[in-house]
Amino acid sequence: MPEEKGGRAGRWRRRLLDVLGRNLSVVVLVLLCLISSAATWREQNPITSRSGAAVARQVLEACQAPCSVLIVARDTEADRVFAAAIEQGLDAGAARIAGRVFGQPRDVRLELERIVGAGASVDAIATHRIASEWGPVRTAGTPVFAPGSYHWPTFLTARNLLNVVNQNADIAIIALGMTLVILTAGIDLSVGSLLALAGVIAAVTAQEWFGGAAASPAGLLAAMLLGVAAAALGGLLSGTMVTAFRVPPFVATLGLMMLARGLALILAVGHQRRLVGGGAEGTPEAVRVEAAVFAWLGNGAVLGVPNPIVLMLVLFVAAHLLMTRTMFGRYVYAVGGNVEAARLSGVPVTAVLLAVYCLCGAFAGLAGIVDASRFEGGRPNAGELYELQVIAAVVVGGASLAGGRGRIAGTLIGAMIIAVIQNGLNIAGVASYEQKVVFGALILAAVLLDRLQPKIASRRARMTRASTSTPVQ
Amino acid sequence: MLELQRISKSYPGVDALRAVSLAVGAGEVLGLVGENGAGKSTLIRIVSGAERPDGGRIGFEGEPAAFASPADARARGIAVIHQELSLVPQLSVRENLFLGAGWSRRGIVRRRWEEREARCLLGLLEMDIDPDTRCSELSLGARQAVEIAKALALEPRLLILDEPTAALSPREARALLCQVRELARQGAAAIYISHRLEEIEAVADRVAVLRDGELVRSIDRRGPAAGDDGLAPLDRDELIEAMVGRSLSAEFPPRLPAGIGETRLEVRGLSAGRRVRDVSFDIRRGEILGLAGLVGAGRTDVARMIFGAAAPDRGEVRLDGTRLELRSPRQAIRSGICLLPEDRRGHGLVLSRSARANFALPNLDRFRRPGGVVDRRREGRAFSRWREQLDIRLVRAGQRVATLSGGNQQKVVIARWLERGATVVLCDEPTRGIDVGARYEIYEWIRRMASEGKAVLLISSELEEVLGMSDRVLVMHEGRIRGEIADPARADPAGVLRIAAGIERSEKPSVA
Missing domain, CATH: 3.40.50.300 (P-loop containing nucleotide triphosphate hydrolases)
Structure with missing residues (x-):
């Protein structure tokens, strides 16, 4: 054992560095969040039901009852929630609502004129910070109440964070399957196309087989399962190419990538033709699903958490358990670490590889269903270049392209790192071209780290071996 | 030409070479024999610059030499022909001969010159091969010959052949032996390693026997007892006795x-x-x-x-x-049935995984619970039982098997089959x-x-x-x-x- 230098402090520092080194991606994610937070430190003017209630309380404290209040807001969903909260708060007190405005400054002037013309008066205006700056509001000559503002990183608001994760949930879901494939030292380029194919198949069957606008939830579910099954079948096809015919995964899945994309486009155009009755142009459009329930998976929420995030988390937990607790997980790691040793240890290598590619396809299909549901229809052009983003997420998450090394949790973090960078750059106002440069650099850095890691590991291994080798008799 | 003085080299647990002194002169072929593990390969690795000795001196052409790398040794005129072929099968014979040798002029291949030179080299070996044939189309023997021609293209002062006939038919092997003799006649030195004693007899002027890292016998065949070919017949029994040597x-x-x-x-x-x-x-x-x-x-x-x-x-x-x-x-x-494979690291173990995971790999069906879930408690108990019985030494329970010594790795493989019954x-x-x-x-x-x-x-x-x-x-x-x-x-x-x-x-x- 090499002599410890620097005593206790040195040992602690080394241990800390060791822990950080093992969880490098977590460190990177935290750093990125901090940077994004710092870069988006802004004055916050929350327009929520809570701030609405606060305004109502202000009004009630300041006004003598009975007072009549004009509520001013813009015509957005958040503003309506905000206004409703004010109204609810005022109703609880003794105030009277003089009127409501949802729109532009002009609408405020018109409303004021209407109220005055009707012989009534306005004692107070309740609104938010943005509308309080409007000309008609300022010059109305009545007290204006708005929630106070404060400073907080825009990045670090619940809404933004949920949004970031929600928008990248499909990438993260596909990254799960890709992790399995990369663990076996393979690659799957077809995931973006399988996503589109699954979405289109679900949409077309929902429209044409399961009753269109009148489709029952069970029918929609069947349509979605059909989409996922098609994608899984695609994965099985590339798995067969890889195992039975020893085609390199890159080539096999490259072929499937084009094949599946083409099929998605053909199906979408075919559906369009049938809708129009023959002579439709061959430009592919999204296949609209008329049944409203179809949109629930992509746009609904459970306890305030958007459904795609819920699905993503459930799948991550399931995949994590699969990879750490089951025979299948052990087999995947063994095949990726050393195919020959795995075979000689009785691992059914072919079956494992088939299952891995099939699962990867199924995950891509699930992401396709989420995408289709979010856009209320199957988009044949969805998911283009997703494969690269997904591979980037897996690699950034610490998986080795040489196989055998990587964790599901790492992939989740990798996907989040990519999402946070994208979001941070967006909020910070970086143009999309520069974003590409940053992304490219990030992926290169991650792969470089992957290359350097074995060297560090082997140095550590040498030290360990030196201290444990059996003494010679 | 090459002089080794008291060369030593040890690896953890093994003394691969112990104070071996050896010399090869110009125009001489030295036959090097010994059992597997006697130290022949280590010796060659040291001479060719792939490994550095722990002690001793190497002299080459009268100067002290300490080769930093195989490229360094090659530049000094030492060429090694390995058991494994190092030709690119998709390239032609000519392209292979001059690959990586820097024969181009300002980056442009001198094709005409190469063709002439290739014919000359192949003629030297009496090989009837068209230089533009793809190497993948050649027989193993012909490829071996190209390999030798490639080494000769460097005009080596010392040629080392490590089991060169392993892949050859008897006829091809005979041709190769003639080539080596011819080379020596032209003034180069050669070290010829082979298990096949008849080849040693046909080619070597002098035979050195290694055993357990020591030089135990050196036989010079030139001198009074020499036969028609200028060499005394070799007593194979004597050689074999020297190679085996020890009593059980x-x-x-x-x-x-x-x-x-x-x-x-x-x-x-x-x-x-x-x-x-x-x-x-x-x-x-x-x-x-x-x-x-x-x-x-x-x-x-x-x-x-x-x-x-x-x-x-x-x-x-x-x-x-x-x-x-x-x-x-x-x-x-x-x-x-179970197998403890020869190549433990390549065929036996998944090096990136822990000793325990490697132990469990063929036994997972014994630790399974419904749904294919691995019962980690049972797995851990079985592993610690065998770990104790076999005295497998680990620093941590989850230690990667790559970091274990060879003995402990082999014990992991044995443990898995013992568990399997x-x-x-x-x-x-x-x-x-x-x-x-x-x-x-x-x-x-x-x-x-x-x-x-x-x-x-x-x-x-x-x-x-x-x-x-x-x-x-x-x-x-x-x-x-x-x-x-x-x-x-x-x-x-x-x-x-x-x-x-x-x-x-x-x-x-x-x-x-």
Whole structure:
């Protein structure tokens, strides 16, 4: 054992560095969040039901009852929630609502004129910070109440964070399957196309087989399962190419990538033709699903958490358990670490590889269903270049392209790192071209780290071996 | 030309070379022989700059030399022809000959010059090969010749050939030997390493014998007793005695008194191409059957076929009277056969995983709960039990198997098959790269497995080991079983080596 230098402090520092080194991606994610937070430190003017209630309380404290209040807001969903909260708060007190405005400054002037013309008066205006700056509001000559503002990183608001994760949930879901494939030292380029194919198949069957606008939830579910099954079948096809015919995964899945994309486009155009009755142009459009329930998976929420995030988390937990607790997980790691040793240890290598590619396809299909549901229809052009983003997420998450090394949790973090960078750059106002440069650099850095890691590991291994080798008799 | 003075080199647990002094002069061919593990390869690696000695001096052409890398040694005029071919099959002979040698002029290939030079080089070796043939279209022998031509293109002062005829037919091998002699006549020096003593006899001016890292004999064949070709005949028996040398000592654990039962494994007419030809034998319960022979004699292929890892062309294997399918290792393991592979790191273990995961890999079905979930508690208990019994030394429970010593790695492999409860154990070079202490423990476990009624096949290139451990020994030569030794404990190692080298063909259990 090499002599410890620097005593206790040195040992602690080394241990800390060791822990950080093992969880490098977590460190990177935290750093990125901090940077994004710092870069988006802004004055916050929350327009929520809570701030609405606060305004109502202000009004009630300041006004003598009975007072009549004009509520001013813009015509957005958040503003309506905000206004409703004010109204609810005022109703609880003794105030009277003089009127409501949802729109532009002009609408405020018109409303004021209407109220005055009707012989009534306005004692107070309740609104938010943005509308309080409007000309008609300022010059109305009545007290204006708005929630106070404060400073907080825009990045670090619940809404933004949920949004970031929600928008990248499909990438993260596909990254799960890709992790399995990369663990076996393979690659799957077809995931973006399988996503589109699954979405289109679900949409077309929902429209044409399961009753269109009148489709029952069970029918929609069947349509979605059909989409996922098609994608899984695609994965099985590339798995067969890889195992039975020893085609390199890159080539096999490259072929499937084009094949599946083409099929998605053909199906979408075919559906369009049938809708129009023959002579439709061959430009592919999204296949609209008329049944409203179809949109629930992509746009609904459970306890305030958007459904795609819920699905993503459930799948991550399931995949994590699969990879750490089951025979299948052990087999995947063994095949990726050393195919020959795995075979000689009785691992059914072919079956494992088939299952891995099939699962990867199924995950891509699930992401396709989420995408289709979010856009209320199957988009044949969805998911283009997703494969690269997904591979980037897996690699950034610490998986080795040489196989055998990587964790599901790492992939989740990798996907989040990519999402946070994208979001941070967006909020910070970086143009999309520069974003590409940053992304490219990030992926290169991650792969470089992957290359350097074995060297560090082997140095550590040498030290360990030196201290444990059996003494010679 | 080359002078080695007291070269030493040790690896953890092994002294590969101990103060070896050796010299090769211009125009001389030195034959280098010795058993596997005698230190020949290490010596070559040091001379060619791939490895640095721990002690001693190297002199080359009168100057002290310390080669920093193989490229450095090459630049000084030392060319090595390895057992593995280093040609790019997709390129033509000409392109291969000048690959990486920097023969271009300002980055542009001098094609005309190359063609002339290639013809000249191939003519030198009396090879009738069109320089524009693709290497993949050539026979192995022709490729070997190209390999040599490639080395000659560098105009080496010293040529090192490490088992160059392993892949050649007898006719091709003879041509190669003539080429080496011709080269020496032109003033180059050569070191020729081979297991095949007849080749050494045909080519070497002087023969050096290495044993356990020491130079034990050096025979100069030039001088008064020289025959027509200027060389004295070589006494092969003398060479073999020198290579084997030691008497069998008590390095092996005593035989356990379990006794040998009825036939457990029957192998009949196993054949695969040229590597394995009509191999038949039985192993009985509690018996350790040794399989001796030189590297490439087909012993590993036999084990792999029994294990289902390679498909035989013909032949069958019966276990306790039932015929086996031999389709996959998975099936073999299910029927109770297990293999300790020769290449432990490449074939035995998943190095990126922990010792425990490697132990559990073939046994996961024993630890499974409904739904394919691994019962980690049961797995952990089984592992710690064997870990304790076999004394597997780990720093942490989850330590990666790559960081273990060779002995501990082998114990992990043994532990997994003990847990499996296999009835036939195929051990392929079970102590290769393992230090002395752990070696003894592994011998003990092999003995113990036999005493439990398992049938054990022990493949080893170390004569001492295979004779000291086995109840019976078969000797293979070029894919065939050439001899059987019924009482290995009292057999003459030299006799075994003679059969293995193909000098003696008769089935003659020799007793010392």
